[in-house]
Amino acid sequence: MTAFSAPEKTSQPLPPSDSRQRVSQFLKSLQDSICEGLEALDGGSRFQEDTWERAEGGGGRSRVLREGNVLEQGGVNFSEVWGQDLPPSILVQRPEAAGHSFYATGTSLVLHPRNPYVPTVHLNYRYFEAGPVWWFGGGIDLTPYYPFEEDAAHFHRTLKQTCDRHHPEYYPTFKLWCDEYFYLKHRQETRGVGGIFFDYQDAQGILYPIAYPGSQSGTPAAEHSQRVGAIADRTWEDLFAFVQDCGQAFLPAYTPIVERRRGMEYGDRQRHFQLYRRGRYVEFNLVYDRGTIFGLQTNGRTESILMSLPPLVRWEYNYQPEPGTPEAVLYEKFLKPQDWANWQP
Amino acid sequence: MTAFSAPEKTSQPLPPSDSRQRVSQFLKSLQDSICEGLEALDGGSRFQEDTWERAEGGGGRSRVLREGNVLEQGGVNFSEVWGQDLPPSILVQRPEAAGHSFYATGTSLVLHPRNPYVPTVHLNYRYFEAGPVWWFGGGIDLTPYYPFEEDAAHFHRTLKQTCDRHHPEYYPTFKLWCDEYFYLKHRQETRGVGGIFFDYQDAQGILYPIAYPGSQSGTPAAEHSQRVGAIADRTWEDLFAFVQDCGQAFLPAYTPIVERRRGMEYGDRQRHFQLYRRGRYVEFNLVYDRGTIFGLQTNGRTESILMSLPPLVRWEYNYQPEPGTPEAVLYEKFLKPQDWANWQP
Numbered sequence: 001m002t003a004f005s006a007p008e009k010t011s012q013p014l015p016p017s018d019s020r021q022r023v024s025q026f027l028k029s030l031q032d033s034i035c036e037g038l039e040a041l042d043g044g045s046r047f048q049e050d051t052w053e054r055a056e057g058g059g060g061r062s063r064v065l066r067e068g069n070v071l072e073q074g075g076v077n078f079s080e081v082w083g084q085d086l087p088p089s090i091l092v093q094r095p096e097a098a099g100h101s102f103y104a105t106g107t108s109l110v111l112h113p114r115n116p117y118v119p120t121v122h123l124n125y126r127y128f129e130a131g132p133v134w135w136f137g138g139g140i141d142l143t144p145y146y147p148f149e150e151d152a153a154h155f156h157r158t159l160k161q162t163c164d165r166h167h168p169e170y171y172p173t174f175k176l177w178c179d180e181y182f183y184l185k186h187r188q189e190t191r192g193v194g195g196i197f198f199d200y201q202d203a204q205g206i207l208y209p210i211a212y213p214g215s216q217s218g219t220p221a222a223e224h225s226q227r228v229g230a231i232a233d234r235t236w237e238d239l240f241a242f243v244q245d246c247g248q249a250f251l252p253a254y255t256p257i258v259e260r261r262r263g264m265e266y267g268d269r270q271r272h273f274q275l276y277r278r279g280r281y282v283e284f285n286l287v288y289d290r291g292t293i294f295g296l297q298t299n300g301r302t303e304s305i306l307m308s309l310p311p312l313v314r315w316e317y318n319y320q321p322e323p324g325t326p327e328a329v330l331y332e333k334f335l336k337p338q339d340w341a342n343w344q345p
Numbered sequence: 346m347t348a349f350s351a352p353e354k355t356s357q358p359l360p361p362s363d364s365r366q367r368v369s370q371f372l373k374s375l376q377d378s379i380c381e382g383l384e385a386l387d388g389g390s391r392f393q394e395d396t397w398e399r400a401e402g403g404g405g406r407s408r409v410l411r412e413g414n415v416l417e418q419g420g421v422n423f424s425e426v427w428g429q430d431l432p433p434s435i436l437v438q439r440p441e442a443a444g445h446s447f448y449a450t451g452t453s454l455v456l457h458p459r460n461p462y463v464p465t466v467h468l469n470y471r472y473f474e475a476g477p478v479w480w481f482g483g484g485i486d487l488t489p490y491y492p493f494e495e496d497a498a499h500f501h502r503t504l505k506q507t508c509d510r511h512h513p514e515y516y517p518t519f520k521l522w523c524d525e526y527f528y529l530k531h532r533q534e535t536r537g538v539g540g541i542f543f544d545y546q547d548a549q550g551i552l553y554p555i556a557y558p559g560s561q562s563g564t565p566a567a568e569h570s571q572r573v574g575a576i577a578d579r580t581w582e583d584l585f586a587f588v589q590d591c592g593q594a595f596l597p598a599y600t601p602i603v604e605r606r607r608g609m610e611y612g613d614r615q616r617h618f619q620l621y622r623r624g625r626y627v628e629f630n631l632v633y634d635r636g637t638i639f640g641l642q643t644n645g646r647t648e649s650i651l652m653s654l655p656p657l658v659r660w661e662y663n664y665q666p667e668p669g670t671p672e673a674v675l676y677e678k679f680l681k682p683q684d685w686a687n688w689q690p
Binding site for chain 1: 395407409411418420531532620624627628631632641647648650651652654655656657658659660661662663
């Protein structure tokens with residue numbers, strides 16, 4: 001594999017004329033199918049929906065399920081917004097978009113289960129158009145509290161199979177990108193066992209620059225970032241098909257893990273640790289997450305943006321897990337990047 | 346000045362040769378006296394101290410009191426750090442500091458009482474030197490859950506008396522700055538009933554630029570920001586004396602409020618609301634607070650920086666207080682800037 005070299009700056013092909021409708025239609029149906037699947041899985045509560053409009057253009061449907069059998073809280077959002085200017089944090093990465101109006105649509109979810117043996121999961125897929133540029137982004141990642149190797153392996157293998165149907169470099173590349181993106185530098189921890197993450201994917205073939213936009217230098221994944229350069233010959237249709245496939249992989253990636261763990265007994269100790277670890281989720285989303293920052297910068301609907309925050313959280317000054325405990329195993333093994341897809345018992 | 350050194354373009358008077366020792370000495374003794382006062386007030390728990398060193402230079406003393414009679418958690422930090430470069434967020438405001446090593450020292454505290462009738466309080470005073478520039482900054486603000494007008498008035502009057510001993514424009518100016526700085530734009534709420542806040546105070550007389558550094562446009566206080574320009578004829582000694590006086594005003598400003606409210610009975614409803622409102626404290630500190638951002642950007646000690654986060658927090662999607670309830674009164678009256686120093690029953 002050759003080292004990455006910046007692709008030639010040629011104008012990329014225009015998307016199909018019905019690109020916005022097709023993507024938003026898919027993302028809405030993804031929200032529907034995921035909510036249906038989660039209600040069937042939970043068996044207790046149902047999603048409540050709020051639709052909302054954004055003064056500057058667009059709106060969304062926010063759905064939240066509370067106090068379910070499995071989910072203490074789960075939020076699944078769809079949004080479609082447009083306006084005059086992308087925020088500076090995005091224009092730095094896509095200067096060609098400056099001075100053009102933008103269109104953005106996305107579906108995202110965060111699930112906070114009650115049982116500490118069931119991991120938290122996050123998904124977000126999104127699509128942007130602004131003047132001469134368009135791109136897809138998104139990903140999915142898993143955050144266990146009391147982790148199981150076979151769960152991490154199942155999650156990653158499902159994602160790898162999905163990616164491999166589209167390009168052999170997708171999974172290894174987007175897995176590394178996920179490890180780096182969901183890295184809490186101030187804690188020197190990954191958020192969980194990762195998954196896949198990508199941004200700014202378009203027909204120019206920008207896959208994973210060595211210093212990708214927003215890269216946090218010094219994180220573990222950055223050391224491995226020579227893996228891949230650019231893939232040319234990708235069309236808008238190729239990328240849309242890939243993102244659709246990723247979205248549809250959510251239920252098969254997550255629900256078998258829930259089924260395996262939902263009945264496990266737990267006590268105050270496990271609950272206490274789960275609430276503490278949820279604090280990391282808050283720290284990541286408010287300090288680093290670009291979806292959250294984009295939402296707050298573009299005057300998005302605050303309640304929908306912050307629906308990802310857990311229903312109950314603890315902070316504890318100077319907490320350290322005791323060596324030899326299950327809590328220590330999380331830190332020692334699962335909060336560092338691992339090759340889960342190739343895990344063997 | 347010798348013939349060999351060109352005069353600095355921004356030639357504010359140099360601080361005294363022992364400026365760093367004098368300020369850090371004061372800030373350490375402030376930490377001591379505040380901790381003593383709080384232990385006497387609490388009557389239950391004592392502060393535990395951790396001393397720490399920072400690899401790039403400097404260190405600190407972090408003190409935390411947990412599970413007290415009054416305080417569910419209280420943290421009081423002293424730190425003194427130095428290094429090669431200030432972070433970009435500060436260099437934008439003080440470009441003269443670029444290329445110079447820096448020195449920064451500060452004392453900060455956040456107290457999270459258990460009783461929802463006792464307000465949370467925050468204090469931070471700090472001092473910077475970098476090449477040709479130096480400045481003082483800081484402030485104090487009060488965040489009630491179930492608020493009392495007389496408490497807000499007492500707090501503000503104590504601060505006003507302190508400020509008025511130094512300059513008649515200090516209180517009105519720094520009160521407005523506080524209302525603007527501790528404004529949660531994404532919630533359209535002040536953090537609480539405010540107090541005073543100032544930054545970049547030096548002998549050049551920069552008091553409160555009409556668009557002060559970091560100003561959040563569109564917040565309520567910005568509408569009143571014509572109040573004052575610059576005060577000249579201030580020396581380093583004047584400003585140090587002012588900051589000392591502010592620090593010493595902490596116990597008289599806060600402890601009478603605790604004494605009045607600590608015995609009030611409360612139930613699940615009040616506790617539930619308190620935990621929910623603590624979420625706003627987390628949102629402010631992680632999204633907006635420049636002390637937190639400075640600490641994380643300069644590789645500070647994470648546990649000390651995030652000691653301000655509450656021990657237990659709730660988020661609730663789309664919560665709105667019911668009209669006519671005590672919770673609604675907080676939103677309607679206390680989370681908007683008010684002239685508390687002139688309040689009359």
